[in-house]
Each structure stands twice: as structure tokens, then as C-alpha cells.
Amino acid sequence: MTEFSKLKAHIQKRHFFTDSEADDFCQNFKLTRVKKRQFIVQPEFTAKNRFYVVQGSFRAYVIGDEGQEHTIQFAIEDWWITDYNSYIFQQPASMFVMALEDSTVLQINYETEQELKKRKHLYESFFRVLAEHTAAHMARRVILNLTKTAEQRFEFVQERYPEIVNRVPQYALASFLGITTEYLSKLRNKRVSPKS
Amino acid sequence: MTEFSKLKAHIQKRHFFTDSEADDFCQNFKLTRVKKRQFIVQPEFTAKNRFYVVQGSFRAYVIGDEGQEHTIQFAIEDWWITDYNSYIFQQPASMFVMALEDSTVLQINYETEQELKKRKHLYESFFRVLAEHTAAHMARRVILNLTKTAEQRFEFVQERYPEIVNRVPQYALASFLGITTEYLSKLRNKRVSPKS
DNA sequence: AAATCATCATGAACTGCTTCAAGATGAAAT
DNA sequence: ATTTCATCTTGAAGCAGTTCATGATGATTT
Known part of the structure; x- marks a missing residue:
């Protein structure tokens, strides 16, 4: 299965695109290979692209006032990622988006996406649904952060997104959960061997 | 200015709707008056509507495991509100949305919105932009919660959304900030008179 | 093969925020 | 006019999660 047919399948999974429509749509994407630790979005620069992950994993994070990293989003195969505020408003980014592998x-890119949305109602509809899913996902994240303790959030994420938990470095997961790497280490080891 | 012309102005502020298109669009909305403390969305029931606030204020919140309320969103004049996950996926809600006044x-309602989106590319585009703004807004909220302390979040919200801070009850604001009402009280009084 | 770097672990002291308890104030209901 | 309810305040004690320090382990570079 080529890289483009993965995107095509992704699109046709949720939308009624004919084969030729899907091909036409996919033609507007550019295949890029990204090395581990390479950035695809950086603060100060405007995020010019939206990325569909074909293979590998990414992490979007911001740097706090005291230099701490805070992970906003992970993305693995079949997910989308960018600095959302930067991309849709075409303003300077506040995030780094970095390849984890x-x-x-x-x-x-932004202009191409605008052109696609104008060109065809169906394409506009695709991006509307994508935005809705992003909004719904973010709303669930806000609720999780407000309603659960660090330990409960860890358990939830571990259960809901095991592929991510088992794939990303621990400090990245900790900063996603809103805790320190030391505390996550303690939570983890607390549950395996409470020294029988 | 009638209630409908407020919505019309809201739409035409960001989109190229002709007057007749805007009128046609607005016709699909239903004017409703809501009493203080009345719910427009409730857990268990599916949120069948999306609401544009013409006059007044609302609060969306969830109830945690120990019965605490957690405010997810406020809405005042010219804002939209509903339980987003419930509305777009037409699943049972997890939130209360209640009138504060x-x-x-x-x-x-959902079906009407679907019909509008199908009917005209322009209408689809409107809802796409609305979803994008919702997603961007939620992403900023996640970043705020992860990167700032309770006191910094309070200062930020006070500066960015003074109309809300001055209008909603303190316990609602506290639960929006992710802290207890007691602690918010202390933060507030700390900054006025540190006993000169 | 060594040396460096990235990641994870563990303990002790500390702190931002919560919990519990009690009271003050004003608005709404009877 | 009184009672009740909703909201906000203040203090004292407690705890979830941080900070700092130090070491272990394994991956990457030279």
C-alpha cells in the first residue's frame, strides 16, 4: 500500500468520495520524510502546513515560562497534526512539532487547502468534519484535565491510547498529563511492585 | 435591533452572505427564552440543539466523581454554546448547560443544521469556520491549563474576558479555572489589601 | 571501546492548592 | 417580616504533586 493510498483510505472511511475525487484530492498533498528530532513546526514561524501521519510519530509541545515542556498533542499513523492556532489563523506558532522517530x-499547505475548500462543496465538507472532530477531541481533553487526578488521567490514557503510552518517552507522556517525569515514574512503579 | 438581526450581523461579520442568504439561513433558527437556572442541555439526553446567545449568559459544566462541578465553558451575548461532543456525534450528553440569568x-437543531450544510456550499463553509474557531479556542484552553498556575490563569482570564469574570458567580469561575471557590477567594483578596 | 547524552528511578524536603469547619452577607421565597 | 438559600470569606490542617539531588541504565556518537 503506497503512502497516498493510506490517505485515500482515510478519506473514504468517513466520506463519500468517488475514487477519482479522492485521487484528485490527494494530489494536493506532498510526501515528506522526517528524521527523528526534526521539527515540522517551530515557534515564531507560521505553520504553513497541516500534516497527515503515514508512518511514525510526532509530538506538539510548548515551552513554559520556566523552560518546562508541555505536550499538547501526540500523533501516530492515521492522525493529523500541526499548530492549530497558527495554521488556521496563519499567525506565528507557539508550538514545536517534532518527530519522535x-x-x-x-x-x-494553507493556500492549497483554501483552494480545495473553495473548489468543491465535498472538500469543504471534509475539512468541516475534520475541524469538528478536532474540537470535540480538545473538549474531551479539557474535561479530562479538569475532572481527574494525575493518577486517573494516567490510567485513562493508558487504557484509551495504549499505542501512544507504549511508544513515546516517559517525560513526553508526563508533560502531556500535566505532571513531572519524576511523579509519573513514581505512579508507574507504585502499581507494579509495592514491595511484597 | 431584533433578535434575528443580531444573528444576521454575527454571520455577515465573518462571511460573505448576501442579505437574502443571511435571512434564509436565519429562518432555520428558533427564538427561545430561558429562565435563570433552567437547563438547555442535560446529561443522559442527547443535545439536539446548538445555541446562539442573543441576550444573557450560560454555563456548561460536568459533575465529577465526588460531585464537584467543573465548568467547561461560559457563553454570553454573541457566543455559541452546547455540549459539543453530544451535539456533533448525537450521543448522550455529559454536560449540563444552564442559564446564569x-x-x-x-x-x-441537528437535523436542520445537516440540511443547511447539504443545501449550500456557503452554509457548509460557515459551520466549518465555526468548528475551526471552536477547536482553536479549546486548544488555547488546554495550553493555558497546562502551562500556567492557578493565579496566572485567573489573571489571564480576568484580563482577557473581564465581562465574564465580572458577571458569573465566583464558584463558577473557580471551577472554570480548575480550583476551589475558597482558593479563588484567597487569591482575589490577596491582591487587594495585603494589610497595609 | 570509550565517552557522551538521553531517559528513567528514588528519596527527602517543600509548596500550591484542597478540605473541613464556621461564620458573614445579601437575595429570594413564604 | 422572617426564614431559607445562595454566595463569599477566613483560618488551620493535610496531601497531591513539585523540586532538588543523585545515581542507574541504555542508546548514540566518536
């Missing part, structure tokens, strides 16, 4: 993405 | 809303 050697990865392959299909990217579309 | 006697209010007036323009509501659209």
Missing part, C-alpha cells in the same frame, strides 16, 4: 507525512 | 437564545 523517523517518520513519513503527507502535508498540505 | 434570564436569557434569550436562537437555537438550531
Whole structure:
């Protein structure tokens, strides 16, 4: 299965795109290979692209006032990622988006996306649904952060997104959960061997 | 200015709707008056409507495991509100959305919205932009919660949304900030008179 | 093969925020 | 006019999670 057919399958999974429509749509994406630790979005620069992850994993994070990293989002195969505020308003980014491993993405740039949305009602509809899902996902994240303790959030994420928990470095997961890497280490080891 | 012309102005502020298109669009909304403390969305029931606030204020919140309320969103004049996950996926809600004062809303129901989106590319585009703004807003909220202390979050919200801070009850604001009402009280009084 | 770097672990002291308890004030209901 | 309810305040004690320090382990570079 080629990289483009993965995107095509992704689109046709949720939308009624004919094969030729899907091909036409996918043509506007550019295949890019990204090395581990390479950035695809950086603060100060405007995020010009939205990325569909074909292979590999990414992490979007911001740097706090005291230099701490705070992970906003992870993305693995079949997920989308960018600095959302930067991309949709075409303003300077506040995030880094970095490859956690050697990865392959299909990217579309802002102007091309605008053109696609104008060109066809169906394409507009695709991006509307994508935005809705992003909004719903973010709303669930806000609720999780407000309603659960660090330990409960860890358990939830471990259960809901095991592929991510088992794939990303622990400090990245900790900063996603809103805790320190030391505390996550303690939570983890607390539950395995309370010294029988 | 009638209730409907407020919605019309809201739409035409960001989109190129002709007057007749805007009128046609607005016709699909229903004017409803809501009494203080009345719910427009409740857990268990699916949120059938999306609400545009013409007059008044609302609060969306969830109830935690120990019965604490956690405010997810406020809405005042010219804002939209509903339980987003419930509305877009038409699943049972997890939130209460309650009027904080006697209010007036323009509501659209799910089926009507679907029909509008299908009918015209322009209408689809409107809802796409609305979803994008919601997603961007939620992303900023996640970043705020992860990167700032309770006191910094309070200062930020006070500066960025003074109309809300000055209008909603303190316990609601506290639960929005992710702290207890007692602690918010202390933060507030700390900054006025440190006993000169 | 060594040396460096990135990641994870563990303990002790500390702190931001919560919990519990009690009271003050004003608005709404009878 | 009184009672009740909703909201806010203040203090004291407690705890979830941080900070700092130090070491272990394994991956990457030279």
C-alpha cells in the first residue's frame, strides 16, 4: 500500500468520495520524510502546513515560562497534526512539532487547502468534519484535565491510547498529563511492585 | 435591533452572505427564552440543539466523581454554546448547560443544521469556520491549563474576558479555572489589601 | 571501546492548592 | 417580616504533586 493510498483510505472511511475525487484530492498533498528530532513546526514561524501521519510519530509541545515542556498533542499513523492556532489563523506558532522517530507525512499547505475548500462543496465538507472532530477531541481533553487526578488521567490514557503510552518517552507522556517525569515514574512503579 | 438581526450581523461579520442568504439561513433558527437556572442541555439526553446567545449568559459544566462541578465553558451575548461532543456525534450528553440569568437564545437543531450544510456550499463553509474557531479556542484552553498556575490563569482570564469574570458567580469561575471557590477567594483578596 | 547524552528511578524536603469547619452577607421565597 | 438559600470569606490542617539531588541504565556518537 503506497503512502497516498493510506490517505485515500482515510478519506473514504468517513466520506463519500468517488475514487477519482479522492485521487484528485490527494494530489494536493506532498510526501515528506522526517528524521527523528526534526521539527515540522517551530515557534515564531507560521505553520504553513497541516500534516497527515503515514508512518511514525510526532509530538506538539510548548515551552513554559520556566523552560518546562508541555505536550499538547501526540500523533501516530492515521492522525493529523500541526499548530492549530497558527495554521488556521496563519499567525506565528507557539508550538514545536517534532518527530519522535523517523517518520513519513503527507502535508498540505494553507493556500492549497483554501483552494480545495473553495473548489468543491465535498472538500469543504471534509475539512468541516475534520475541524469538528478536532474540537470535540480538545473538549474531551479539557474535561479530562479538569475532572481527574494525575493518577486517573494516567490510567485513562493508558487504557484509551495504549499505542501512544507504549511508544513515546516517559517525560513526553508526563508533560502531556500535566505532571513531572519524576511523579509519573513514581505512579508507574507504585502499581507494579509495592514491595511484597 | 431584533433578535434575528443580531444573528444576521454575527454571520455577515465573518462571511460573505448576501442579505437574502443571511435571512434564509436565519429562518432555520428558533427564538427561545430561558429562565435563570433552567437547563438547555442535560446529561443522559442527547443535545439536539446548538445555541446562539442573543441576550444573557450560560454555563456548561460536568459533575465529577465526588460531585464537584467543573465548568467547561461560559457563553454570553454573541457566543455559541452546547455540549459539543453530544451535539456533533448525537450521543448522550455529559454536560449540563444552564442559564446564569434570564436569557434569550436562537437555537438550531441537528437535523436542520445537516440540511443547511447539504443545501449550500456557503452554509457548509460557515459551520466549518465555526468548528475551526471552536477547536482553536479549546486548544488555547488546554495550553493555558497546562502551562500556567492557578493565579496566572485567573489573571489571564480576568484580563482577557473581564465581562465574564465580572458577571458569573465566583464558584463558577473557580471551577472554570480548575480550583476551589475558597482558593479563588484567597487569591482575589490577596491582591487587594495585603494589610497595609 | 570509550565517552557522551538521553531517559528513567528514588528519596527527602517543600509548596500550591484542597478540605473541613464556621461564620458573614445579601437575595429570594413564604 | 422572617426564614431559607445562595454566595463569599477566613483560618488551620493535610496531601497531591513539585523540586532538588543523585545515581542507574541504555542508546548514540566518536
